[in-house]
Amino acid sequence: MGFLSRSKGSILLVEDSTLTRFYSRRLLENNGYEVAEAASGEEALVKIRERLDPFDLVIIDINLPGIDGLTTIEKIKATPHYRHVPVMILTVEAKISTVKQAIQVGAIEYLCKPFSSEQLLQRVERLIGRSENPRDILERMLRLEINRAKRGNSKFSLVLAQRTAAGRFNTASVKRILQKKLREIDEVLMLDDNLLALVLPLTDKEGAATVIKKLQEWVAEKGWRFGLAVYPENGGNGKELFGYAQTAISES
Known part of the structure; x- marks a missing residue:
């Protein structure tokens, strides 16, 4: 999410108007954002x-050639690692029905055309401008998974993977390996230079232990320690689960 570029955040701008794309991209890049464009x-x-890492924000026009913006949002939200990425729609009509449809498929913000530079920057700033602490993102993920587990009377697991010695792979590289190897519903988050968090829906202790074993095979090097917490037996909220997994690392 923009680690290499040190930008304020990475944005995918989906807009069929060349003029609007040019104007928006120049404005956002001049204000420190990394921007990629798509015309459909x-x-x-x-x-x-x-893209190896998810964009931090998707800005998308509703009226697009080919598949429309609402359908595109649905497909984006069904893509691995994009469940938690914010989506903002651009629309020439602020009908309540249109905005409701967009929210139902996964958008969380909208901006009416024509818009001013201040309006665009304010909304982007609100969504990603202030770099969110990865631990806050993890807390939000865990809260979401707890709600899902309660509704479905199911379990999920939190795995913390801590790098304790230098090796062939740094933490960012291991994150990319995991994103390719794990299921589409699993989430991998880099908390700092030496710590990864894996959120594994519908996974009990035995299943999470299997994932840890596979991770050791994929990376094939020593220098990693793991902590595991399972909802609900190891904690009823994100803080308790994280604390349990941290303690498990220190005891491993």
Whole structure:
């Protein structure tokens, strides 16, 4: 999410108007954001598939050639690692029905055309401008999974993977390996230079232990310690689960 570029955040701008794309991209880049463009929903989905790390924000027009913006949002939200990425729609009509549809498929913000530079920057700033602490993102993920587990009377696991010695792979590289190897519903988050968090829905202690064993095989080097917490037996909220997993690392 922009680690290499040190930008304020990475944005995918999906807009069929060349003029609007040019204006918006220049404005956002001049204010410290990394911007990729797409002129259609199909092109946006290709760029999402090709990118190693998720964009921090997707800005998308509702009226697009080919598949429309609402359908594109649905497909984006069904893409691995994009469940928690904010989506903002651009629309020439602020009908309540249109905004409701967009929210139902996964958007959380909208901006009416024509818009001013201040309006665009304010909304982007609100969504990603202030770099969110990865632990806050994890807390939000855990809260979401707890709600899902309660509704489905199911379990999920939190795995913390801590790098304790230098090796062939740094933490960011291991994150990319995991994103390719794990299931589409699993989430991998880099908490700091030496700590990864894996959120594994519908996974009990035995299943999470299998994931840890596979991770050791994929990385094939020593210098990693693991902590595991399972909802609900190891904690009823995100703080308790994280604390339990941290303690498990220190005892491993």
